[in-house]
Amino acid sequence: MIRWFRRKKEDAPAQEPPVEREEAAEVPEGEEEPAGRDAVEMCEGERGRETAETDAPAGQGELEEAPSGETMESAGEIPEESAEEAEKGAQRGRFFSRLRERLHRSRERLADRVDRLVLGKKIIDADVMDDLEEILITSDLGVQATQLLLERVSDRVKRKELQDPGRLREALREEIARILSVDAPPFDPAAAKPFVIMVIGVNGVGKTTTIGKLAHRIKASGLSPLLVAGDTFRAAAIEQLERWGERIDVPVIRQKSGADPSAVAFDALDAAQARKADVVIVDTAGRMHTKVNLMEELKKVHRVIQKKMPTAPHEILLVLDATTGQNAISQARLFREAMNITGLILTKLDGTAKGGVIVPICHELKLPVRFIGIGEGMDDLRPFDPREFAEALL
Ligand SMILES: Nc1nc2c(ncn2[C@@H]2O[C@H](COP(=O)(O)OP(=O)(O)OP(=O)(O)O)[C@@H](O)[C@H]2O)c(=O)[nH]1
Numbered sequence: 001m002i003r004w005f006r007r008k009k010e011d012a013p014a015q016e017p018p019v020e021r022e023e024a025a026e027v028p029e030g031e032e033e034p035a036g037r038d039a040v041e042m043c044e045g046e047r048g049r050e051t052a053e054t055d056a057p058a059g060q061g062e063l064e065e066a067p068s069g070e071t072m073e074s075a076g077e078i079p080e081e082s083a084e085e086a087e088k089g090a091q092r093g094r095f096f097s098r099l100r101e102r103l104h105r106s107r108e109r110l111a112d113r114v115d116r117l118v119l120g121k122k123i124i125d126a127d128v129m130d131d132l133e134e135i136l137i138t139s140d141l142g143v144q145a146t147q148l149l150l151e152r153v154s155d156r157v158k159r160k161e162l163q164d165p166g167r168l169r170e171a172l173r174e175e176i177a178r179i180l181s182v183d184a185p186p187f188d189p190a191a192a193k194p195f196v197i198m199v200i201g202v203n204g205v206g207k208t209t210t211i212g213k214l215a216h217r218i219k220a221s222g223l224s225p226l227l228v229a230g231d232t233f234r235a236a237a238i239e240q241l242e243r244w245g246e247r248i249d250v251p252v253i254r255q256k257s258g259a260d261p262s263a264v265a266f267d268a269l270d271a272a273q274a275r276k277a278d279v280v281i282v283d284t285a286g287r288m289h290t291k292v293n294l295m296e297e298l299k300k301v302h303r304v305i306q307k308k309m310p311t312a313p314h315e316i317l318l319v320l321d322a323t324t325g326q327n328a329i330s331q332a333r334l335f336r337e338a339m340n341i342t343g344l345i346l347t348k349l350d351g352t353a354k355g356g357v358i359v360p361i362c363h364e365l366k367l368p369v370r371f372i373g374i375g376e377g378m379d380d381l382r383p384f385d386p387r388e389f390a391e392a393l394l
């Protein structure tokens, strides 16, 4: 049907395997490395290390936010309820601007090119569709999702619902939001006690950092999280999680480096019960998805958790690094074969023009994106809202 599409499909680039990282990633604002400890122990974080601007949930009924502490100057003159509503609206606006700003590289690649495409055009014809196809594919939307979008846009044109090229972008945004809206139960850490979350993914995608940010959100919502240093494989991984624990004032369960990760998880569930923790978040080693033995280790951690608490883990979150583009999809496919993934977290959307990759991920995997990472700070994890994201992207 479309020339460019046929041409490109044949010479689509081969997918590269992920690069294994050697170096331990640092917690951004560097802190001293704690001394190593031998036995299983709790590391209580220090209080009040940082105060932070907090993100509001993006409207998917997820975690409640801690109050921002900001007040409206004229609150006294406005009825209490509407003042609160106005503040919420203003806050949403600020968060959306930040999301848009962080996604600017992806937005430039997609939205700006769509704008240039329709500039001066009177109708949406085959040439426009051809060029649109090229824009979508080269914005990491993938062959299948691109085809689906083109079909839906063509249908709208045929039905005469879409005739003005100036409205093409809006139509695409709506269709992208539809693809991103994967039907799934909500992420609800209050649904069990303790609510156990396993975080998995290949080396360097941002698992440990995401766990720090997620625990910070969970704590701000009023629940008490507990972190589990299940990455006993990489040197300094335990310390990295401990530094996050200190920074956000959340306890960390650890054993010494090289210990069996499933034993750490087992002990952590005991500790969670003893401490009445609400949410347990288990960090895992960065896995090369081609190394079957490492996948087996993940399954073992899963089995041990389940033995201790038959309904757990309640969420298995796969972390994907958006900067790896199409490679993120092949990682997700392989992890899904091994684990019953309940949701995805896409990280590093701030540093890449490949943010469009979220569209084929949702289209192909039909897994909900739970959160997105838009920076290295503790407030840079946001609940994923398909409409908001589509709007920020396009
Ligand atoms: N810009 C940006 N950087 C991020 C984001 N999330 C994580 N990072 C950075 O990515 C790097 C790797 O993060 P880690 O959390 O160590 O990744 P990991 O998956 O735990 O890595 P391994 O433990 O080696 O498997 C760190 O430098 C993080 O600060 C994000 O959303 N945006």
Ligand SMILES: [Mg+2]
Residues within 6 Å of the ligand: 207, 208, 209, 231, 237, 283, 284, 286
């Ligand atoms: Mg890690």
